[in-house]
Amino acid sequence: MHNDNVSFEEALEREARKFLGHHAGDSRAGRNPQRIIVADFEYRWDRSRYDGYRVSEGESAEPTIRWPFHRIAAASWLQLRFDPGEEVPAVESIVVLAEDEASEQEMIARFFEALHQMPTVQLITWGGEVKDLAVLRRSAGEFAMILPRQLTDGSPHARERIDLCRAVTVQARSPHLPEYAAATAIPAKPSPSRTIGELVEKGDWPKVRDQVLADVLTTAVIAVRHLAAHRVIECHQSNTLMAVADAVAAAIPGSEFARRSFAPWARGQKAASGLRGAVYRAAA
Incomplete structure (x- = not known):
């Protein structure tokens, strides 16, 4: 009789687990994927137009070359889709x-198209509200482009980004991004922040590409941690970091930063995650 009761209780427990499992599955099925696009840009200063502005304004001119004169020289973005119930996006x-392969207008058009295709995707930047988004909005007007939904709300707290x-x-x-990254042990910029303008003006495009890609990867790691x-x-x-590292290796095989810094770091994070868990200490 005792054994029959145990079997009956076990059967009830199995049925309960099955019911809860189906319920959870139905709940997950009813949820939509969460998509994010992590983006970053590097710039060239438009010195000729700035010089014209300084001549016309004289002593009233702004002494530094501010964002209206910053032209996009490189762009990078990463799109992730988090499906309900899946552990890796x-x-x-x-x-x-x-700039050596696409004009500023072409780069912006491609970025805008990526956002237009996914109107519910959340745009993520590091410090984008300070300059990047202002430049993109200026460019939309200048080049007669339609702003994506993610850029139309001027509030810095817009839900779309x-x-x-x-x-x-x-x-x-x-x-600063490398400051936060260093404090949280995330690989960051292969070149010091202040050198990127010089690299752009020299036309050192491999280093410029690595810099803008590195900023996206660093920001993506912070985004995953923050959203989780x-x-x-x-x-x-x-596992998410490894998936990103593998995708970058396949898509951008020439990236020194991805190969030498980000991928080894991601492998280290995966190895360390296998060591985490309950720690048992011997009784004193």
Whole structure:
């Protein structure tokens, strides 16, 4: 009789687990994928137009070359799709463009098209509200382009996008991307931040491409951590990093940063994740 009761209880438990499993599956099936596009841009200063402005304004002119005179010289973006119930996102695209292969207008058109194709995708930048988005809006007017949905709301708190620098900072002083990355052990910029303008003007496009790609990869890592911590996404983080590293290696095989810095770091994160778990100590 005791054995029959145990079997009956076990059967009930199995049925309960099955019911809960089906219910969870139905719930997941009813949810939509969460998509993000992580983007970054590098710039060339339009010195000729700035010089004309300084001549016309004289002593009233702004002494520094500010964002209206910054022209996009390189662009990169990474699109991830987080499907309900899947521990690793799909890497839907990884793009790196530079001035030697596409004009500023062409780079912006391709980026806008990626956003237009996925109107619900969330745009993620690091410090984008400070300059990148202003430049993109200026360019849309200049080149007679239609702004994607993610750029039409002028509020820095628009739901269609996240400026991670603002999101992680709250009311603390805003950190630079390599500063935050160093503090959280994430690989970042292969070239010092202040050298990128010189690299653009020299036409050192391999280094410029690596810089803009590195910024996207670093920001993507921070984005995954941030969104997971806020329960916006669910994923296996170390496997996610490896999926990104593998996708970049396939799509951008010439990237020194991806091969020498990001991929080894991602492998290290995956190896370390296998060591985590409960720690048992011998009784004293």
